[in-house]
Amino acid sequence: MSFFIEVLLGGLLSGVMYTMVAIGFVLIYKASGVFNFAQGAMVLFAALTFVSLTERGFAFPLAFIATLAAMLLLALAIERIVLRPLVNAPPLSLFLATLGLAYILEGLAQTLWGTQVHGLDIGVSDAPISAAGVSVSRFDLFAAGTAATLVATLALFFRLTRSGVALRAVADDPLAAIAVGIDLRRLLALVWGVAGVVALVAGLLWGARVGVQFSLSLVVLKALPVLIIGGFSSIPGAIVGGLIVGASEKLAEVYAGPWVNGGIETWFPYFIALAFLLVRPAGLFGERSVQRV
Amino acid sequence: MTTALLDVQNVSLAFDGILALDDVSFRVARGEVCALIGPNGAGKSSMLNVVSGLYTANAGDVLFEGERLTGVGELARRGIARTFQNIALFRGMTVLENVALGTDFRGRASFFEQALRIGRAPREERRMREEAAVVMDLLDIASHRTDVVGRLPYGLQKRVELARALVPRPKMLLLDEPMAGMTVHEKRDMCGYLLGAHEKLGTTVVLIEHDLGVVMDLSDHVIVLDYGKKLADGTPDHVRADPAVIEAYVGSFAT
Amino acid sequence: MRIEATPWSEPNTSTPPPRTSLFARASGRAVVRIALAAGGTGLLLVLPLLVDDYVLSAVLVPLLALSLAGIGQNFVTGYAGQLSVGSAAFMSVGAFAAYDLHLHLHGTPLLVSLAFGGVSAAAAGALFGLPSLRIRGFYLVASTLAAQFFVEWLFTKVGWFSGNSASGVITAPPLSIATVDLSSPGGHYWLSLLVVAPLTAAAYNLARGRIGRAWMAVRDMETAAAVVGVRTGQAKLLAFAIGSFYCGVAGGLWAFAYLGTVEPHGFDLDRSFQILFIVIVGGLGSIAGSFLGAAFIVLFPIFLDQLATFVMGGSVDPGVLQNIDKIIFGGLVIALLAKQPAGLARLIEIAWLRARRWTLRSA
Numbered sequence: 066m067s068f069f070i071e072v073l074l075g076g077l078l079s080g081v082m083y084t085m086v087a088i089g090f091v092l093i094y095k096a097s098g099v100f101n102f103a104q105g106a107m108v109l110f111a112a113l114t115f116v117s118l119t120e121r122g123f124a125f126p127l128a129f130i131a132t133l134a135a136m137l138l139l140a141l142a143i144e145r146i147v148l149r150p151l152v153n154a155p156p157l158s159l160f161l162a163t164l165g166l167a168y169i170l171e172g173l174a175q176t177l178w179g180t181q182v183h184g185l186d187i188g189v190s191d192a193p194i195s196a197a198g199v200s201v202s203r204f205d206l207f208a209a210g211t212a213a214t215l216v217a218t219l220a221l222f223f224r225l226t227r228s229g230v231a232l233r234a235v236a237d238d239p240l241a242a243i244a245v246g247i248d249l250r251r252l253l254a255l256v257w258g259v260a261g262v263v264a265l266v267a268g269l270l271w272g273a274r275v276g277v278q279f280s281l282s283l284v285v286l287k288a289l290p291v292l293i294i295g296g297f298s299s300i301p302g303a304i305v306g307g308l309i310v311g312a313s314e315k316l317a318e319v320y321a322g323p324w325v326n327g328g329i330e331t332w333f334p335y336f337i338a339l340a341f342l343l344v345r346p347a348g349l350f351g352e353r354s355v356q357r358v
Numbered sequence: 359m360t361t362a363l364l365d366v367q368n369v370s371l372a373f374d375g376i377l378a379l380d381d382v383s384f385r386v387a388r389g390e391v392c393a394l395i396g397p398n399g400a401g402k403s404s405m406l407n408v409v410s411g412l413y414t415a416n417a418g419d420v421l422f423e424g425e426r427l428t429g430v431g432e433l434a435r436r437g438i439a440r441t442f443q444n445i446a447l448f449r450g451m452t453v454l455e456n457v458a459l460g461t462d463f464r465g466r467a468s469f470f471e472q473a474l475r476i477g478r479a480p481r482e483e484r485r486m487r488e489e490a491a492v493v494m495d496l497l498d499i500a501s502h503r504t505d506v507v508g509r510l511p512y513g514l515q516k517r518v519e520l521a522r523a524l525v526p527r528p529k530m531l532l533l534d535e536p537m538a539g540m541t542v543h544e545k546r547d548m549c550g551y552l553l554g555a556h557e558k559l560g561t562t563v564v565l566i567e568h569d570l571g572v573v574m575d576l577s578d579h580v581i582v583l584d585y586g587k588k589l590a591d592g593t594p595d596h597v598r599a600d601p602a603v604i605e606a607y608v609g610s611f612a613t
Numbered sequence: 614m615r616i617e618a619t620p621w622s623e624p625n626t627s628t629p630p631p632r633t634s635l636f637a638r639a640s641g642r643a644v645v646r647i648a649l650a651a652g653g654t655g656l657l658l659v660l661p662l663l664v665d666d667y668v669l670s671a672v673l674v675p676l677l678a679l680s681l682a683g684i685g686q687n688f689v690t691g692y693a694g695q696l697s698v699g700s701a702a703f704m705s706v707g708a709f710a711a712y713d714l715h716l717h718l719h720g721t722p723l724l725v726s727l728a729f730g731g732v733s734a735a736a737a738g739a740l741f742g743l744p745s746l747r748i749r750g751f752y753l754v755a756s757t758l759a760a761q762f763f764v765e766w767l768f769t770k771v772g773w774f775s776g777n778s779a780s781g782v783i784t785a786p787p788l789s790i791a792t793v794d795l796s797s798p799g800g801h802y803w804l805s806l807l808v809v810a811p812l813t814a815a816a817y818n819l820a821r822g823r824i825g826r827a828w829m830a831v832r833d834m835e836t837a838a839a840v841v842g843v844r845t846g847q848a849k850l851l852a853f854a855i856g857s858f859y860c861g862v863a864g865g866l867w868a869f870a871y872l873g874t875v876e877p878h879g880f881d882l883d884r885s886f887q888i889l890f891i892v893i894v895g896g897l898g899s900i901a902g903s904f905l906g907a908a909f910i911v912l913f914p915i916f917l918d919q920l921a922t923f924v925m926g927g928s929v930d931p932g933v934l935q936n937i938d939k940i941i942f943g944g945l946v947i948a949l950l951a952k953q954p955a956g957l958a959r960l961i962e963i964a965w966l967r968a969r970r971w972t973l974r975s976a
Contacts, residue, residue, distance in 0.1 A: 100751060150951035156751060157696065158950045161893050164886060165946035172939030175932075283882070293755050326770045335759035342748050342755055410840065434842025446837035448830050450898065455826050463842025465823045469851055472822040473815040479822065522841065 070199050072319045073312055078201070078209040080311020082270060085212035087288040087295070087303040088219055089263040094297045095236035096256040097148060099159040105286055106170035107261060111136055112268030116185050117178040129265075136261030139170075144253050185272040208270045215266055219259070220300050228255055236298055290338035310334045361424055363388040363530060363562050364409070369418035371404055371586075378404040379415070380586040386530075386579065391556060391563045393573040393594075396583035397606060402566045403443060405583065406532050409564075410440050422530070434463040437529035441519045441536055443566075449508030453499055453518050456507055457490045460525035493525045497551055513544050520548075524555055531555070533565040537572065545569065549576055574598065582606070645958075645965050649901060657806060661799030669798040670871075676904075676911045677805040678866040683891040683903030684816045685859030690889070691897035692825060693852035694832025695745050699757030700860045701884035702764035705877060707734040707861025708868035709774050712875045715786050716776050723790055727808060727869075731862040737764070738857020745849045749835075761885055768877035775875070783876065785869040801870040808866060812859065816900050819855070828852055829898070860888075890942075894949060896956025905957040914938050 086108070093101040114135055118128035147166055151159055193200040223229030231252055234242040243249055291310050295302025317333045362385035371379040379401045386392045394402045407413040409420050411430040420427045422436060433439070439460070448456055465486075471477035494500040497517045502510065507518055516536065523531060536552070537545045549572060555561050567573050573580060573594065580597040582590040584606040590597045597603055661669060682700055689697045711730030715721055721729075741760040745753055768774045775783050788795040788804055795804050819825050827848040830838035839845055868875040887910060895906025917938055953960050 147947055151947075154950065154954060157690075158954050160751070161889070162947050162950050164889075165943040165950070168939045168943030168946070170943075172936040172943065176936040176940070286882075289758065290755065293752055297751075328766050328770055331766055332759060332762035335755055335762060338755045339744060339759055342752055343744060346748050346752065412836065412840075430836075430839045431842070431844070433840060440840060442837070446834055446840070448833035448837070450833050451826065451829050455829070458823075459826055459830055459838075459841050459843065462823050462826060467823065469819065469824050469855065472824055473819050475818050483822065 067199050071201065072315055074199065074201055075205060076312035076315030077308055078205040078311070079315060080308040081209040081212045081216070082267070082307075083287055083291050083311050084304050084307030085215055085263060085270075086267045087291040087307055088216055088300060089260040089267070090288055090292055091298060091300055091303050092219075092223075092232070092256050092263075093260050094292075095232050096253055097159070098236075098239070099156065099163060100289075100292075100297065101260070102160060102163040103143070103166035103170055104260065104264060104288070105283065106167040106174070107136070107139070107264035108268040108271065110139070110170050110174040110268075111261070111265040112185065112272035113174045113178045113183070115265070115269060116183040116272065120183070132265055133262065136265050137258050140257035140261040141254055144250075144257050148253065183272075184276055185269065204274070208274065211266065211270060215263065216300075216304065219263075223300065228252065232256065287334060290334035293338040294341045310337065313337055362386060363423060364564065365419075365421040365424075366405075366409065367419045367421065369405070369408055369415045369420065371401075371408055371413055371415050377586050379408065381418070382583070382586070382588050383418075384581050384588060384591055386562060386564055388562055389556075389560055390578040391552075391565070391576055392579040392581065393577040394564060394566045394581050394583065395568070395570070395573055396589070399585075400583040401586040402583055403534055404586075406440070406534055406564070406566060410438065410532060434526065437526075438532065439523035439526060439528035439530075440532035441516075441523050441534060443534040443538065445512075445515050445519055447507045447515055447519055447522075450506065452504050452506055453494070453510070453521075454487075454490060454503040456518055457494060457521045457525055458486050460493075460522040461486055461489055464526070489525055490521075493521045496554065497521045497524075498547075512539055513541075516540070516548075517551075520551065524561075527559050528561060530562045530564065533563065533567075535566050535568065537567065537569060545572060552576070645901065645962055649904075657810075661802055666798040669802045672911055672915070674798075674801050674805050674871045675867070676907050677802075677809045678863050678871055679888070679891060679907040679910060680904045681809050681812060681866065682860050682863035682888050683895060683907050684813065684900060685856040685863065686888045687892045687898065687900065687903055688816075688819075688828070688856035688859065689742075689852050691892050691899070691902075692820060692832065693828035693849060693856075695742070695849055695852060696751060696753050697757040697853070697856070698754055698882070698885050698889060699741065699760040699764075700888040701864075701880040701882070702757070702761045703734040703738050703857040703860035704864025704867060704884070704888075705764050705768060705880035706737045706857075707731055707864035708875050708880070709768055709877075710734070710861070711865040712783060712785065712868065713774060713776070723786075723788060723795075723804070723869075724808070727862055727865040730865040731858040734861020734864065735854045735858040738860070739850055739854040742850050742853025742857075745853065746846045757885075761882055765877050765881055783874060785873050785875060788869060805866055805870050808862060812862065813900065816859070820898075820900055824848070824851060890946060892956075894946065894956055896958030899956065899958035902956050902958035905961070909957065913942065917941065 086104070089104050089107075090101060093099065093104070111132055115128050115132040118131055119125065123131065143166065147162055151162055154162070192203050194203050194206065195201075223232055231242065231247045234245070234247060235249065235252060239249065287310065291303060291306035293306070294309055295304070295306030314330045314334050314337075318327070318330045322329050364386040366382060366384050369379055369382050370377070382401070382405065394405060396402055404413060408415045409427065410433055411427060422438065427433075427436070427438075448459070451459075465482050467478035467482050471479040491500065494503065497520060499514060499517050499521060502514060502518075507515060510518070516539075520533075520536060523533075531552075533552075537548050540548060552563060552565075553576070556563055565577075567576075577594055580590070580592065580594050581588065582597055582600075582603050589606055590600045590603045592600075660673070664673075682704055685703070686697065686700045689695050707727075707730035709730075710733035711726040714729045715723075715726045737760070741756050744756040748756070772778075788800060790804070790807075794800065827838070827843045830841070830843050831845050831848050835845055838848075864880065867879075872879065891906035891910055892903060893906070894909050895904065896902030914934075918934060921934055921937070949956065
């Protein structure tokens, strides 16, 4: 029983990290109406930049700030170079543009900083903590804690501040939002900037966990089942979705994995998401879209 | 007494508490031109959407030729075609392709036959082109056959949509504001097309229309809706003189 | 207002209407396609006699295979408007099914194996296409993404598909049809041509016919499609099935005629994106576009390589080149999406129409 709880806990903690990554997607989806496939590449870019700076002797806080600045610049560049020319394009085009963007970022990151795997140490060890007969990795707890804090901060920020309200307005009806005077460009810059920050934190946490390497961007793709389950434009949805995905994939891997030689985690969350969609085609918290004739 | 072609029985429709249609009943006889009129928001489009299966009524039934209409999918097969207020054309396709879709539902050739252009496929394509050619000539859109519909002017698009509805020679035509946004000349032409189809094919026409002049000249039967309720139901002259109808249109300050 | 009924005439069935022959159609788009097809046919057949083996093996064969996959993707996403990011998975199914049939039923003709691969892929495609009946829009990616990861995992973990080979590497069988040996680069090319040409003609017929119209109707306005009697569910499933068939055959060609090996990691998510890029760059809803897109994808790295060598004077580190490749490619995709969302096919069509108008004016 305690083993089950350990696995479940590990999964839930994992899930919190997925949620954090998913929030980056949610913010951009609310503001720009697009699934930003480049989020994964942004995470990789952030992690690589940070690691390369620290390897060259920059202290942790300095490297952090420098990377943060780079991410903000990147966000602004993306908004100007990718989103503005495509402002009226159909959703498929936008999605494919973010795909193109992902390619650019990956190529850029690896050109600037090289293709080897880097280890990333953020000063928290992986040693287990035991309580009530259940042991959990210290790192997992720290990561989950950081992620949870970030998620909570963002959730509150967007619910309580003017920008948050503006974002909800834009997500609801961009034209109406502009009509009441909301500065769309500034809001987009803000949202993409925040997404960049999320990418940075995610990059650091995930990078420390699995190493900073190319496959980091694939890890981030896991956010998609999270978003599907929780709905693309809902922060509470991302939280619930993240927990469900994290827990179920861990449980499946541990309990069903040995029968089939492992590797279930790579596809299991997508089938979970698919199952949810068949029951609720708009996600748990998403809005149903009505096709008007 | 012949059974009505279209029999709407006590239909009610509510959206989130707002009653769009309130216990509406009427019958449309075979071969007549029936106009559905009323102020904005009266429920006319909703009524048409219920008949064509796009909305599910909360109460009541819709019978076509005596049998219940159960949904969008069976409209074409049962001989019902319609147009939409906001033009529901397939913007990425040409005029010919749009019109072709009007009769495509009758196609029997399998995808295999279509891929190899064997069997029933060439015959059906040829038949489609012939029937489409007739309708496109009638509506004066033949010269635009290969134009992509999304790039055509409004009036032309309206005619293409009508062509698509007419090409299967439907028993009943449901038109949602077929003349909206047209000039006087275009309207006259459109009326000509509609009457032509009506007389030659015996198509029953149910149309929503705001231009009362058109309504009075064109229709045999007028139904007036207001706030989801049926106000009047009869010949154009009868309805025109009905005080309740006058009040609904002009308000209680009628002189 | 006096209204005169417009006389409605019967179709004139005594004299049949003039047959709009392929060559008589005036549309610029059609003329572009005819010209490309006709001009190329004779040339295509004698190509192996004109170009060297490198061009055959490294350019033409993959180009043909990828074009076929592009056509399949186009059916699903370009024509029917259903988002699919799992083309590589269906290619994989096609490759493995073809290989396994050949392995367990010795003497199966090559074309039959490839066809079997296609049919297997079609079945898989229809299965993963089922959710499209209930899920619309972007969320549908969940299904093909699931297919992508699941298929890759299945063929990696379950050894039976790879013939339980100890090394995990499967070599494709030597290619021959009847008694004609096709194992040379020229032979590989002719095999690809033999497979791709008729399938392209069939694709063209499908796109022009009733099913193509049904697909586009579903894409443009599904509700209206239902109103005119299109069986939308059937149309979507057919798109997935037929599209996946094409991907499956393409996968077989890719493995047998191009790589010479059958391995699951060659059909990963990157490959799916590559196929998606092919149809975007080439033009959604354009058969010719699939070829243009594939040509772009295949030739671009080669072109860049030659350019870099020329500019840098020596050879350039392949890793760096690959990354620069990615950056420029991504940039081109974004630029194309912004400037000409209908892809290269439309760009060429516009250029062709301009050229025609110019020549007519000066005549």
